[in-house]
Amino acid sequence: MTERTPDQCRADFPSLERQHRGQPIAYLDGPAGSQVPEPVIEAVSAVYRHSNGNTHGCFPVSRDVDDLVAHARATVATFLGADSGATVSFGPSMTGLNFSLSRALGRQWGPGDEVVITAADHEGNRAPWLRLAEERGVTVREVALAPDGTLDLEDLEEKLTERTRLLAMTAASNALGIVPDLARARRLTAAVGAYLLVDxxxxxxxxxxxxxxxxxDFLLCSAYKFYGPHVGILYCRPGLLDQLDTDRLRTQGQTGPERIQLGTQNFAAISGVRAAVDYIASFGEGADLRSELLSAFERIGEHERRVATSYVDRVAAISGVKVWGPAFETPRAPTIAISHPARSAAELAAHCGQQGIQVWDGHFYAIRTTESLGLEGQGGLLRAGFLVYNTVSEAERLATAVGEALRA
Ligand SMILES: Cc1ncc(COP(=O)(O)O)c(C=O)c1O
Structure with a gap:
């Protein structure tokens, strides 16, 4: 396969052609959902054109669907660095799968058991665990943020005890782009015998x-953030799911990844998930899919950092603007949140929106982050996220628009 470079990829995304008032739309709202390339759109359509059926039947279309699910599981397993597709469950969203998992785990726990969550996390990785406090009497402890918005790892160490059953922690904050130290979290959870669940x-x-x-032990992600359709993904350490008392029907698969899947899945979308992983791999090179993905992420990361840096350099130079999160010397996502003492994020986002520059304002469901930083009362943050299809000129347009909004 000919490798794709980030600079050439825009033609793969039909939606990037859309214009607003004579200018192309700048999709800088990737953290809320990425745009979708042609191979993914084609994979989804192909299911409805040729293979639209249900699983486990003794006729050709059903066998097609069984095959597409098996291939998607195997491809996603490679994407996650797992050995087998048997560790990968699908669902409508990360939030839905996480609630199913928390209910199943919670049936083993009661008063005296503790779950640790963080102030850096999206509500999708907090609410399912907080619910266990109400329903099962589990104690939920929260790891605080340091004043700069990074996760307070000393606090994490204090919150984990012999009573901790699970730490639910993000791998990257969707609000500030911070990337907490997962290796340290694993060492600490292993020391107290707790599960580690990663968002x-x-x-x-x-x-x-x-x-x-x-x-x-558990990891969740969502394909609509990485160029795929709206499908949630749950990885469970081999064998672990079979020990959990999941919500399920007696007529459905009782073991393996199906044990936690509720109802008929969106097979067309699942086919699109496989195509999204293959699409990412097309930016890399290597002897197998995993090597291609590793090389692809190096190249994509380099491009995204270059584009994000060009925005940070410009916007940080505007008087009064605070850029949250660490510099790119520290591992961080190319997701940049800013605030200004005299203008709400909503005012800035509205000005950008009029120019076809799509950026979000507010808390982005990571409301404990904006609350902890004292920003919730002021309308939260203005967030821009940079993906493989974004360009330096879009980053410049955004910085210019923010500057104009602040001068207006
Ligand atoms: C960090 C993070 N976790 C969880 C979620 C929830 O994912 P889903 O929409 O698939 O439930 C989101 C969605 O924005 C997110 O950004």
Whole structure:
């Protein structure tokens, strides 16, 4: 396959052609969902054109669907750094799968058991665990943020005790782009015998996930953040899911990845997930899919950092603007949140939106982050996210628009 370079890839995304008032739309809202390339659109359409059926039947279309699910599981396993597709469950969203998992785990726990969550996390990785406090009497502890928005790892160490059953922690903050130290989290959870659950939703489009190397018990991500359709993905350490009392029907698969999947899956979208992973791999080179993905993420990361840096350099020079999160010398996602004492993020986003520059304002469901940083009362943050199809000229347009909004 000929390798794709980030600079050539824009033609793969039909939606990038859309214009607003004579200018191309700048999709800088990737953390809320990426645009979708042609091979993914084609893979989804192909299912409806040729193979639209249900699984486990004794006729050709059903066998097609069985094959597409098996291939998608195997491809996603490689994407996650897992050995086998049997560790990969699909669902409508990360949030839905996480609630299913928390209910199943919670049936083993009660008063005296503890779960640790963080203030850096999206509500999708907090609410399912907080719910266990109400329903099962589990104690939920929260790891605080340091004043600069990074996760306070000393606090993490204090919150983990012999009573901790699980740490639910993000691999990358969808608000500030911070990337907490997972290796340290694993060492600390292993020392107290707790599970480690990682929310990799925001990490997945930017870096290679490695569930085996990280030694995680559970990991969740969502394909619509990495150029695929709206499908949630749950990885469970081999054998672990079979021990959990999941919500399920007596008529469905009782073992393996199906044990936690509720109802008929969106097979066309699942086919698109496989195509999205193959699409990412097309930016890399190597002897097999995993090597291609590792090389692809190096190249994609380099491009995204270059584009994000050009925005940070310009916007940080504007008087009064605070750029949150560490510099790129530290591992971080190319997701840049800013605030200004005199203008709300909503005002800035509205000005950008009028020019066809799509950026979000507010808390992005990571509301504990904006609350902890004292920003919730001021309308939160203005967030721009940079993906493989974004360009330096889009980053410049955004910085110019922010400057104009602040002068207006
Ligand atoms: C970091 C993070 N975690 C979880 C979620 C929730 O994912 P889903 O929409 O698939 O439930 C999101 C969505 O924005 C996210 O950014």
């Amino acid at each position: 990799a939703v925001h990490y997945a489009p930017h870096f290679a996930i490695d569930v085996a190397g990280w030694d995680v």
